[in-house]
Amino acid sequence: MPDESGSVLAFDFGLKRIGVAIGMQLGAGRLGSARALTTIDNEANEARFAAIAGLIAEWQPVRLLVGRPLNEDGTPHEMTARCERFANQLRGRFRLPVEDVDERFSSTEADANLRERGLSWQQRKTQVDAEAALIILQSWFELHVRNQATA
Numbered sequence: 001m002p003d004e005s006g007s008v009l010a011f012d013f014g015l016k017r018i019g020v021a022i023g024m025q026l027g028a029g030r031l032g033s034a035r036a037l038t039t040i041d042n043e044a045n046e047a048r049f050a051a052i053a054g055l056i057a058e059w060q061p062v063r064l065l066v067g068r069p070l071n072e073d074g075t076p077h078e079m080t081a082r083c084e085r086f087a088n089q090l091r092g093r094f095r096l097p098v099e100d101v102d103e104r105f106s107s108t109e110a111d112a113n114l115r116e117r118g119l120s121w122q123q124r125k126t127q128v129d130a131e132a133a134l135i136i137l138q139s140w141f142e143l144h145v146r147n148q149a150t151a
Contacts, residue, residue, distance in 0.1 A: 005062070007059045008025050008064070011090075011133055012133040013082070018039065019129025019134075021137045025141075034137050039130045052090070052094075053093075065098070067101055103132070
């Protein structure tokens with residue numbers, strides 16, 4: 001992982017919604033604050049990318065992360081290709097480094113986290129995608145911190 005500081009945006013891509021989380025990379029693989037940011041609740045492609053452009057302008061990220069869904073055994077499925085296409089569109093439109101992150105079970109974990117906080121199913125439904133993006137972001141940082149520790 002490059003030794004750069006700055007914000008990192010993570011995306012949990014879905015056909016109906018895209019969850020977004022923000023984190024601060026403090027250099028040398030260290031994670032500062034990270035939080036679920038928002039959910040883009042629009043199925044129209046141009047509206048989605050307009051919302052993402054606004055987030056990129058506001059947060060000036062040094063890197064983008066996209067959750068890559070896989071089957072439990074690590075093989076790709078229908079949504080894997082769609083998420084890879086979304087990652088490629090981000091690269092092409094915003095000219096930023098984009099990395100895929102294994103997101104197996106992130107939505108399940110996100111829902112469990114929200115349930116533990118006492119949120120109703122209606123509240124969880126509106127927040128689960130952004131919470132899943134946060135889990136994707138945190139797992140990426142943990143992986144890179146571990147890799148640097150063993151390097």
